[in-house]
Amino acid sequence: QSNPLHQGSRNRASKTMTVPARLAFHEAHAALQPILAGIQTVEDLDDLVHCLNDIWYVPCT
Numbered sequence: 001q002s003n004p005l006h007q008g009s010r011n012r013a014s015k016t017m018t019v020p021a022r023l024a025f026h027e028a029h030a031a032l033q034p035i036l037a038g039i040q041t042v043e044d045l046d047d048l049v050h051c052l053n054d055i056w057y058v059p060c061t
Contacts, residue, residue: 039045 035048039048
């Protein structure tokens with residue numbers, strides 16, 4: 001299956017393979033969906049954005 005959006009294709013691909021922006025967006029959005037569902041106030045949103053910015057500056061291992 002040559003479709004890069006197909007779930008199985010990603011598992012077989014090299015970990016250093018460049019992913020299409022659309023795939024990155026949809027995967028990230030799906031991962032954030034449960035967190036976003038809990039956002040109700042401006043303070044909630046500000047806290048989330050602050051935490052996401054902290055993640056950006058700390059390398060994942």
